[in-house]
Amino acid sequence: MEIFGVPTQVLFGQLLIGLINGSFYALLSLGLAVIFGLLNIINFTHGAQYMMGAFVAYLLLNKLGIGYWWSLLIAPIIVGATGVIIERTMLQRLYKLDHLYGLLLTFGIALIIQGLFRNEYGSSGQPYRVPAELTGGTNLGFMFLPNYRAWVVVASLIVCLATWFVIERTKLGAYLRAATENPSLVQAFGINVPRMITLTYGFGVGLAALAGVMAAPIYQVSPQMGSDLIIVVFAVVVIGGMGSIMGSIVTGFGLGLIEGLTKVFYPEASNTVIFVIMAIVLLLRPAGLFGTQK
Amino acid sequence: MKRKLTSVLVGAALAAMAGAASAQISDGVVKIGVLNDMSGLYADIAGPGSVVAAKLAVEDFQKTSKAGLKIEIVSADHQNKPDVGSTVARQWYDTQQVDAIADVPTSSVALAISQVTRDKGKAFLNSGAATSDLTGKACSPNTVHWTYDTWMLANGTGAAIVKTGGDSWFFLTADYAFGHALERDTEAVVLKNGGKVLGKVRHPFPGQDFSSFLLQAQASKAKIIGLANAGGDTINSIKQAAEFGIVAGGQNLAGMLMFLTDVKALGLQTSQGLIFTTSFYWDRDDASRAWSKRFMDQHGGKPPTMVQAGVYGAVLHYLKAVEAANTDDGTKVVAKMKELPTDDPLFGKGTVRADGRKIHPAYLVEVKKPAESKGPWDLLKIRTTIPADQAFRPLADGGCPLVK
Numbered sequence: 001m002e003i004f005g006v007p008t009q010v011l012f013g014q015l016l017i018g019l020i021n022g023s024f025y026a027l028l029s030l031g032l033a034v035i036f037g038l039l040n041i042i043n044f045t046h047g048a049q050y051m052m053g054a055f056v057a058y059l060l061l062n063k064l065g066i067g068y069w070w071s072l073l074i075a076p077i078i079v080g081a082t083g084v085i086i087e088r089t090m091l092q093r094l095y096k097l098d099h100l101y102g103l104l105l106t107f108g109i110a111l112i113i114q115g116l117f118r119n120e121y122g123s124s125g126q127p128y129r130v131p132a133e134l135t136g137g138t139n140l141g142f143m144f145l146p147n148y149r150a151w152v153v154v155a156s157l158i159v160c161l162a163t164w165f166v167i168e169r170t171k172l173g174a175y176l177r178a179a180t181e182n183p184s185l186v187q188a189f190g191i192n193v194p195r196m197i198t199l200t201y202g203f204g205v206g207l208a209a210l211a212g213v214m215a216a217p218i219y220q221v222s223p224q225m226g227s228d229l230i231i232v233v234f235a236v237v238v239i240g241g242m243g244s245i246m247g248s249i250v251t252g253f254g255l256g257l258i259e260g261l262t263k264v265f266y267p268e269a270s271n272t273v274i275f276v277i278m279a280i281v282l283l284l285r286p287a288g289l290f291g292t293q294k
Numbered sequence: 295m296k297r298k299l300t301s302v303l304v305g306a307a308l309a310a311m312a313g314a315a316s317a318q319i320s321d322g323v324v325k326i327g328v329l330n331d332m333s334g335l336y337a338d339i340a341g342p343g344s345v346v347a348a349k350l351a352v353e354d355f356q357k358t359s360k361a362g363l364k365i366e367i368v369s370a371d372h373q374n375k376p377d378v379g380s381t382v383a384r385q386w387y388d389t390q391q392v393d394a395i396a397d398v399p400t401s402s403v404a405l406a407i408s409q410v411t412r413d414k415g416k417a418f419l420n421s422g423a424a425t426s427d428l429t430g431k432a433c434s435p436n437t438v439h440w441t442y443d444t445w446m447l448a449n450g451t452g453a454a455i456v457k458t459g460g461d462s463w464f465f466l467t468a469d470y471a472f473g474h475a476l477e478r479d480t481e482a483v484v485l486k487n488g489g490k491v492l493g494k495v496r497h498p499f500p501g502q503d504f505s506s507f508l509l510q511a512q513a514s515k516a517k518i519i520g521l522a523n524a525g526g527d528t529i530n531s532i533k534q535a536a537e538f539g540i541v542a543g544g545q546n547l548a549g550m551l552m553f554l555t556d557v558k559a560l561g562l563q564t565s566q567g568l569i570f571t572t573s574f575y576w577d578r579d580d581a582s583r584a585w586s587k588r589f590m591d592q593h594g595g596k597p598p599t600m601v602q603a604g605v606y607g608a609v610l611h612y613l614k615a616v617e618a619a620n621t622d623d624g625t626k627v628v629a630k631m632k633e634l635p636t637d638d639p640l641f642g643k644g645t646v647r648a649d650g651r652k653i654h655p656a657y658l659v660e661v662k663k664p665a666e667s668k669g670p671w672d673l674l675k676i677r678t679t680i681p682a683d684q685a686f687r688p689l690a691d692g693g694c695p696l697v698k
Contacts, residue, residue, distance in 0.1 A: 149537075270497070
């Protein structure tokens with residue numbers, strides 16, 4: 001059976017691949033959405049922090065012999081801590097200024113971090129093995145699904161939904177959202193708002209690092225792995241609606257699928273299709289699919 | 295009137311100064327600009343290492359030269375963008391007295407630089423770019439293409455693979471000038487040797503995730519998946535092909551353009567057994583080892599890639615031609631480069647052909663098994679040497695207007 005001249009078998013495979021790539025988009029855009037939604041900072045360092053996550057995993061393995069599973073926990077904490085330092089020392093001063101200042105600062109930091117890593121490790125990247133428990137794969141009939149990629153989809157879904165739940169459905173999330181609406185009122189209730197904001201930034205950065213650790217066995221651990229991805233992820237956030245948690249999750253997976261299909265029907269356009277969609281969405285719904293006009 | 299007089303005087307003074315420095319060298323300094331990717335996916339292949347190679351060429355030239363030339367090396371990052379590359383080239387030629395541009399990986403940028411160089415009458419010493427069009431329909435009296443080209447790669451690797459039974463192909467092609475040229479040249483070799491091409495897919499450059507394209511290649515049932523891409527794109531393609539069980543499923547990969555740094559980045563475990571064509575390997579003989587040792591001392595212990603070796607060879611020969619012609623006029627120097635035989639420790643004795651093609655042997659190499667490797671950079675073994683007269687496209691076949 002064929003659809004538009006493409007065998008359905010091939011199509012299923014491509015849809016699955018799209019879903020896998022979409023899970024990276026979702027995880028990364030989630031971190032961005034959390035940071036933008038709660039801090040009003042456009043975090044252009046996100047790609048570099050994703051790359052740092054992968055490098056921390058690589059260094060943990062090669063210098064200390066700490067494997068993939070522990071890296072999933074340790075790398076986000078370490079990179080998140082660097083995020084906390086950035087927020088405390090620099091970002092904190094920019095909240096009252098225009099978005100543009102935060103954008104420029106984080107973009108500059110991203111370039112510096114990337115440059116430092118490139119200087120040390122070159123541009124070809126370093127290999128990182130798939131953990132022993134997840135090597136091999138399953139033959140689904142229409143395609144060979146590597147176990148590791150299946151794990152990525154599942155893990156990313158769990159993390160995305162858990163984050164959404166915490167922010168939208170728990171008391172902690174309620175405080176966070178309240179603090180963005182009216183920080184002085186929330187502070188009057190005895191809640192340390194600046195600390196909460198700092199930790200939120202650290203958490204968003206940690207999410208980027210987590211995505212980096214998950215990407216390490218698939219791609220080369222290379223200094224420019226983040227800059228290749230970050231522009232797409234920004235488009236995802238814009239389409240989903242800046243700051244909307246659910247929006248970023250749904251569009252992350254959705255655009256992964258659309259991109260996957262483009263790779264079959266017209267591969268040359270596969271890295272522009274997302275921006276075409278972005279342009280259309282901005283024309284029809286300037287606040288994004290899930291955003292609300294303020 | 296007064297202003298006019300002043301400018302005449304200044305002009306005369308400048309002319310006198312230049313005359314004092316050297317008879318025919320404009321502004322007294324031979325200035326060579328190394329222009330390549332300093333920060334992106336080709337930075338390890340060329341990048342700062344090419345600057346080191348150019349400096350070593352100057353060092354070696356000065357040891358034997360009696361001309362006492364003043365030589366200066368400058369460098370810049372073209373970010374793999376033709377517009378950025380052309381802007382730098384124009385600035386260098388127009389305001390900074392650069393006489394020659396060396397290296398320039400990324401074929402789309404190289405084609406642009408070749409045109410700018412021709413317009414300005416300077417010299418372009420290409421090492422990094424692959425497209426065989428630089429000495430074919432886009433050839434120029436101001437361009438020398440030193441290290442390798444798509445025809446050489448296609449002919450070396452493609453023919454070897456088809457002859458050993460890999461007769462059906464599917465191409466994964468980087469969607470720009472280089473990928474298209476490599477795909478075209480390889481396809482011609484495959485067809486000529488009795489093979490067939492079952493399909494092709496063009497991926498955006500640079501790419502990140504190739505699994506979708508690999509899946510299409512898998513579905514084509516072709517015996518060989520030809521990777522007409524380079525650097526980080528090739529590395530990720532090979533890595534992901536292993537992940538998706540493509541090689542285990544009986545299909546084989548052919549990295550049409552591989553560099554030493556790619557093999558290093560993949561690790562021998564993943565890349566063992568791959569064969570590809572190169573025109574330089576640091577561990578080939580005593581001369582290449584001795585030179586590579588010097589290079590490694592200045593480049594963080596990393597041996598040279600063929601692109602970096604080519605920058606050395608091309609710059610050295612250029613300087614010899616400048617001395618012999620006693621001028622830094624680009625068109626005249628390139629003509630002299632074609633007249634003089636070439637000789638350097640890395641590529642041996644050779645020639646530069648009328649179309650600008652540098653002629654030397656090429657090597658079909660195989661990536662070692664982990665057990666065979668004795669050091670961190672002991673990665674390749676040479677399977678066959680392709681003699682100089684067979685390694686490159688015959689002069690008559692390229693369609694270069696300079697060839698009469």
